[in-house]
Amino acid sequence: MGSSLLLFSQTGSVDNTPIGQKTQVESEINWQTGTLTLFVSSTLQPETVNPASAVTILSQRMANNRIAFVLQAMMEIRVNSSTRIREIAKENPQLLRDIEALAAESTIQPYILSPDLQRVTLPITVNLFPKLSDLLVNHRVPTSLPRVFTTQVPASHTGLVIFAGEPLAVHGEFLRGEQRYSEILPAMFLDLYDEDLTALLKPNQMDPGYLTRWGAAAYTSDFDEDQFRDRIGANPLRVSATALFGINDTDIIIPNRSASVLLSNPENHRILTQGRILIIIPEHRLIESLP
Incomplete structure (x- = not known):
């Protein structure tokens, strides 16, 4: 993937289908935009008779399985200095259900064909803010900042x-x-x-x-x-x-x-x-x- 994104990278698989070989998943986060992107890919079976129809069917099957793919990727997101989402979700079944629901709302982008027309890649995106972050913010009233007293008040900044x-x-x-x-x-x-x-x-x-x-x-x-x-x-x-x-x-x-x-x-x-x-x-x- 391009160097302009901040990414997760993981590989997963699902069972072979009659038209596609094993599915591969690469998951990426762009930390500048706060976007999680999955690239779900599968290669057509060599004996595929109607490639055009097979591409459409294969991309739809990958889209139908996106909840599992997105959920797996979201578990690896770094929340803070000590915790990833998987560790929070392990102790909070409701959070896991909420994240699964969010995965179902992921956006499916147009599929991409390889130059030889044999590999189909389906990009899927999820925004970390504000929907995922809303599931992780538990307080309603912030605690106070530390107090510092000085005889000369410094300049204001934005x-x-x-x-x-x-x-x-x-x-x-x-x-x-x-x-x-x-x-x-x-x-x-x-x-x-x-x-x-x-x-x-x-x-x-x-x-x-x-x-x-x-x-x-x-x-x-x-x-x-x-x-x-x-x-x-x-x-x-x-x-x-x-x-x-x-x-x-x-x-x-x-x-x-x-x-x-x-x-x-x-x-x-x-x-x-x-x-x-x-x-x-x-x-x-x-x-x-x-x-």
């Missing part, structure tokens, strides 16, 4: 842009006595910390409406902020991440001085509580291959 485009130290983790470094991994929800590991933002501190609408932060790989103006505004605070935190390298540590700017001016609190955050990450991380 958003937060965090540069995390290079490998960063992972706080508290060492490999053979050496500090471990990693590139950030995107997630639907993330935590934000200062250098003293004070939690500046956790999902339960966000307005649930905004958390459902677009998650904790947006991801991109370039410095063109114009497409995110509705989220970060015209005057965002720009900072560089100093380290990563969390089991899955999803959470970010920023300088204490930047944290103070966000917390000590009440007008800047909405940046955190409304998720008006843009994270710049390596381009190849916008497409992620999942188990």
Whole structure:
């Protein structure tokens, strides 16, 4: 798949049919757009007599099986620094039923034929926000942000842009006595910390409406902020991440001085509580291959 997407990648199979050989499924997430895309493919049997009719029938059969394909892919979505959807669904049967219902609403795109007209690929898409996120947001009233008192109130900003485009130290983790470094991994929800590991933002501190609408932060790989103006505004605070935190390298540590700017001016609190955050990450991380 193209390098402009952030992807899951997995291979599954269903039983052979009279017109198609074993079905293959590749699942991808574009973290910039928050879109899950599945590419369901099958090759026509060599002895197929009427290829044109077989293609139509085969694509319809793949479409009819899409709930199982989409559900399997959605289980691998990274929710936060420690959890994928499969782990939450294991403890919550109702969530599993709700996700299955959402899988039934997935969008079927026009099928694609290979140049030799022997392989049929059916793209299927699901938006992570707001429908899937709505199933994962459990609070109605956000908890309070940390309080910071200062004699001089810092400037007001409309958003937060965090540069995390290079490998960063992972706080508290060492490999053979050496500090471990990693590139950030995107997630639907993330935590934000200062250098003293004070939690500046956790999902339960966000307005649930905004958390459902677009998650904790947006991801991109370039410095063109114009497409995110509705989220970060015209005057965002720009900072560089100093380290990563969390089991899955999803959470970010920023300088204490930047944290103070966000917390000590009440007008800047909405940046955190409304998720008006843009994270710049390596381009190849916008497409992620999942188990």
